[in-house]
Amino acid sequence: MASKAKGNGEKDKEAAGLAALSPFELKDELIKAAGGGAAARPANLSMLNAGRGNPNFLATIPRHGFWQLGLFAMRESERSFAYMPEGVGGFPQRDGIVERFDLFVRENKGQAGIPFLAGAVSYVRDQLGLSAGDFLYEMCEAILACNYPVPDRILxxxxxxxxxxxxxxxxxxxxxxxxxxxxxxxxxxxxxxxxxxxxxxxxxxxxxxxxxxxxxxxxxxxxxxxxxxxxxxxxxxxxxxxxxxxxxxxxxxxxxxxxxxxxxxxxxxxxxxxxxxxxxxxxxxxxxxxxxxxxxxxxxxxxxxxxxxxxxxxxxxxxxxxxxxxxxxxxxxxxxxxxxxxxxxxxxxxxxxxxxxxxxxxxxxxxxxxxxxxxxxxxxxxxxxxxxxxxxxxxxxxxxxxxxxxxxxxxxxxMDTPDAYKNALKRLIRSRKRALFEEMGVSYDEDDPNQVDYYTILDMEYMGEKLYGRDFVDWLMKQLKPNELLFRLAAEARVVLLPGKGFGTPHPSGRVSLANLNESDYRKIGRALRKLTEEYVQRYNEATGKKLDKQKVTK
Structure with missing residues (x-):
């Protein structure tokens, strides 16, 4: 009995320690839980980490422009010490830099990033009213990183x-x-x-x-x-x-x-x-x-x-x-x-x-x-x-x-006046949310103009009451230990979410990032969440002798 009590005490201490962790630190523990015993699992069952909000998409056009600007800046640098074969360059020269840039654009026409870069110089000159030469000189010196940031607050x-x-x-x-x-x-x-x-x-x-x-x-x-x-x-x-x-x-x-x-x-x-x-x-x-x-x-x-x-x-x-x-x-x-x-x-x-x-x-x-x-x-x-x-x-x-x-x-x-990039990202993350909720069997207000959907928070108490009633939620709250649902999702379904409570939400919940996985992954997460919820509903039915209406889940 003493040994058992000690074991429970250690478990309680461990639970308290986990509850005190920041959600971003707890994420590492959840990842460990998701990876534990991975060798015994089917090879195609990979971990789905919807915890941290690092997007799996990025803007390519301005990055292409960055590399092309770097090549132009290197050409400018090498003009200054062209007589030295040892790989020594100098600062770019302000005089004539616009003409040399125009030549660079013509010589590299068709290369990725060149049309954007040429358009950017035009926009700076024609729409913002800035000197194209001053802009190009500042950008070349900056991308070469050959001087301190001056002014130090921002160029x-x-x-x-x-x-x-x-x-x-x-x-x-x-x-x-x-x-x-x-x-x-x-x-x-x-x-x-x-x-x-x-x-x-x-x-x-x-x-x-x-x-x-x-x-x-x-x-x-x-x-x-x-x-x-x-x-x-x-x-x-x-x-x-x-x-x-x-x-x-x-x-x-x-x-x-x-x-x-x-x-x-x-x-x-x-x-x-x-x-x-x-x-x-x-x-x-x-x-x-x-x-x-x-x-x-x-x-x-x-x-x-x-x-x-x-x-x-x-x-x-x-x-x-x-x-x-x-x-x-x-x-x-x-x-x-x-x-x-x-x-x-x-x-x-x-x-x-x-x-x-x-x-x-x-x-x-x-x-x-x-x-x-x-x-x-x-x-x-x-x-x-x-x-x-x-x-x-x-x-x-x-x-x-x-x-x-x-x-x-x-x-x-x-320069993206029709917001093509922005609208593409909105479609991307909102389709992921739709996939997640469809598989969960839960409806949501797609017409709410204030929804942004980079994340979604699954509030267990609010959603549970909405779907199954207050009696079920009160029973569930008494059964659950801190972060129990999150650790079960990690260990059993290899799904990692962050605890909403660490962000100050009042109810047991999980934060799902809709930015860092593909649509099919969110469907898998939705199915895992639905399966876990149905298990607790079954346990409630057995414990109370009642039978909750499962049809509510599919509304």
Missing amino acids: KNTEIIVGQYLRREMIGRHPFVGEFDVFAVEGGTAAMTYIFNTMRENFLIEAGDTIALGMPIFTPYIEIPELNDYQLKVVHVNADVKDNWQYSKKELDKLRDPKVKAFFLVNPSNPPSVKIDDESLEHVADIIKERPDLILLTDDVYGTFADNFVSLFALAPKNTILVYSYSKYFGATGWRLGAIATHRDNVLDRLLGELPKEQKQILHKRYESITTEPDKLKFIDRLVADSRTVALNHTAGLSTPQQVQMVLFSLFSL
Whole structure:
């Protein structure tokens, strides 16, 4: 008996440890469960990992353009030291670069990427009104990576082009007054890290302060405030699964509390993958009129998959920090490309100007080594300096080849006026969702204009009640141990999902990425989920003597 008790204690301890893991770390344990005993399984039964959201599609045309631009830049470099046979090149030359580019295009006509590259130069000159020569010189020097990023926040023409892309995709046709600054960063995760750190260093958030999080949300937004570095109090603004994952006015009204210094949200949401509806965006904008000191951070990485997306940055630009990543839309998670944008007239700079004298003196000393007027240093430029611990500010900035690819992705989207690429991706992921739900035997609202479908979250309590009634759900909740369904799916069907609870969902659930597998795989996942659900229904029938109506499953 003692041995058995010890074994149970060890199991309980292990379960508690697994429950404490971030969903991205728990994923590794689920993968182990899916691979355990694989040698004994049929060879054609492969693991289906719908956990992490790395897409299995990518944008090819701007990548072809990148390689062609690299070849042109190498030709430019080799002109400078042509007399040296040892493989020494020099910086490209600005004079005559447009004519030499035109010659390069004619000589390589028909090669993949050349028409796009020629069109990009034309677009920059004719539609954006920039100098083609200045653009080509900046791109050649950048792709050769032969100089530091100057300016360090983002290259000059790069900022204009990335800014135009953000205007198109994040603001659209919504009225927007004024200009905004952009900081090129190593993806959305770097953006989060830099923003939290600089807000803390500049006394905009301090230990014990309260922030609000739009829940559910990308897990690091939940975890970072709890770290010893920050020690923040958190108010949850909860989206309701019964209202298609929208925030009610009652939940959003939590932002009226003057104790709440900042509101962080992901829009479209992760993991429900639903954009905030227009009414809710307007409600937040109205709250800002009452609370002009409230800081907003909107992480809009999935906005490009939505129909007619408008960011909170468009409605409350002076209070909002916009975070965007190129990783998902262009299939570029390995490139680490992201951007932070702030309006040039923003609440952050105003709050910095209103800090107490003692704190201003501390910050004056912090930044005095990089500027003669540290008190006037804008928040976004403090982000740049803090990203290199201030003392290394002279070597700050995203690597220049990364900025080139960012520019080419942006131009690819700007030039795609019929949205052919965007519409193709929407069709791709939405057909995968349809396949998944068809095999599960569950209906969903395909006409919801706010559904984005990069992910879908399978809420066991909500769906179980909808399909089988509350009695079944209450029974099931008592039977299930934490993450039991996920580990059973992994071990028995070799299907890996992420736990929704790690993203702040209130009910047992699993996040399914609709971006990283093929349609036939999602059908297999749907069948595995249906089989597991039917097993619990059978167990319920046997335990209660009732018989649930299985016809409900196929509605």
